[in-house]
Amino acid sequence: MKDQPSPLRETDDEARKLARVLLRSARYAAIAVLDPETGFPFASRVLLATDIDGTPVILVSRLSAHTKALARDPRASLLTGEPGKGDPLVYGRLTTQCVAEPVEHGHRFHERIRTRFLDRHPKAKLYIDFPDFLFFRLKPEQASLNGGFGRAYHLDGSDLVIQSPAIEAIAAKAAETVRDLVERHPDVADILAVRLNAPESGSWRICGVDPAGFDIISGDFLVRHEFETLAVDCDHICSNISKIAYSIP
Missing domain, CATH: 2.30.110.10 (Electron Transport, Fmn-binding Protein; Chain A)
Structure with missing residues (x-):
């Protein structure tokens, strides 16, 4: 058999x-x-x-x-x-x-x-x-x-x-990183939603970042995006998010 x-x-x-x-x-x-x-x-x-x-x-x-x-x-x-x-x-x-x-x-x-x-x-x-x-x-x-x-x-x-030596350092500044990013780019979450083909909904916001990616949320909808490579620090996270949102497709 x-x-x-x-x-x-x-x-x-x-x-x-x-x-x-x-x-x-x-x-x-x-x-x-x-x-x-x-x-x-x-x-x-x-x-x-x-x-x-x-x-x-x-x-x-x-x-x-x-x-x-x-x-x-x-x-x-x-x-x-x-x-x-x-x-x-x-x-x-x-x-x-x-x-x-x-x-x-x-x-x-x-x-x-x-x-x-x-x-x-x-x-x-x-x-x-x-x-x-x-x-x-x-x-x-x-x-x-x-x-x-x-x-x-x-x-x-x-x-x-996520296996990264930057975990604890990023965790300590994650909330601050999102606040700073939104202060510089108030529309960043809504632009990310368009770029990531998120469902049509109300206003979006970033609800989490980590070395591997970020999450955006609007009501009952949540979209996860994974970076191509792990971010090494919070500046790297901001850079990755900005490129996704504002670079020319």
């Missing part, structure tokens, strides 16, 4: 980029955890953001079933990817297997995660500081990418996380 061909394609840079965009552009995700009482998978929906290194971040109530499950077993899976018109299975989606790390008040990452989360989900300001809410960083271990029919790939967790 002949061996059946593998359904997996060789993972290349195009697949890695698609996976990163599917994860980093998601405003929400389906999360699956292990029910501590029954051992069965338990699925729910969570708001999603990313830390400065691209690690997905969720904000959850300690009272929720998935939070209690993660406290007992930190393993979880995230499903990201938006279907469109027609057959939902022709659209890309990513299943990321993660290990959850709690980030509570006082944690060294808490303030930057809080800032980045609110930039993406401003309505969360109503409850983000409640004592029964906390963040989890969901450290990717491995992932399965389905880019549509016949386009299946396996990825390592390292394919989804």
Whole structure:
């Protein structure tokens, strides 16, 4: 009997980029955890953001079933990817297997995660500081990418996380970098939306930068753009964004 061909394609840079965009552009995700009482998978929906290194971040109530499950077993899976018109299975989606790390008040990452989360989900300001809410960083271990029919790939967790010595320096100045850029170019986000073929919407704004790219948001729409190469500092990020917005196509 002949061996059946593998359904997996060789993972290349195009697949890695698609996976990163599917994860980093998601405003929400389906999360699956292990029910501590029954051992069965338990699925729910969570708001999603990313830390400065691209690690997905969720904000959850300690009272929720998935939070209690993660406290007992930190393993979880995230499903990201938006279907469109027609057959939902022709659209890309990513299943990321993660290990959850709690980030509570006082944690060294808490303030930057809080800032980045609110930039993406401003309505969360109503409850983000409640004592029964906390963040989890969901450290990717491995992932399965389905880019549509016949386009299946396996990825390592390292394919989804930004590996850069400039991470901490950029994190310290990220908010200031966006403020300075917008002060110099008040229309930059709306111009970026046009250049990136974003959906027609109201006013756009930059809601996050990191060494690998930036995010713009307008209402329920979020667009992620990845740089060709990692930025080495905040000036490099500004330069990359300005070139995309204002260079002649």
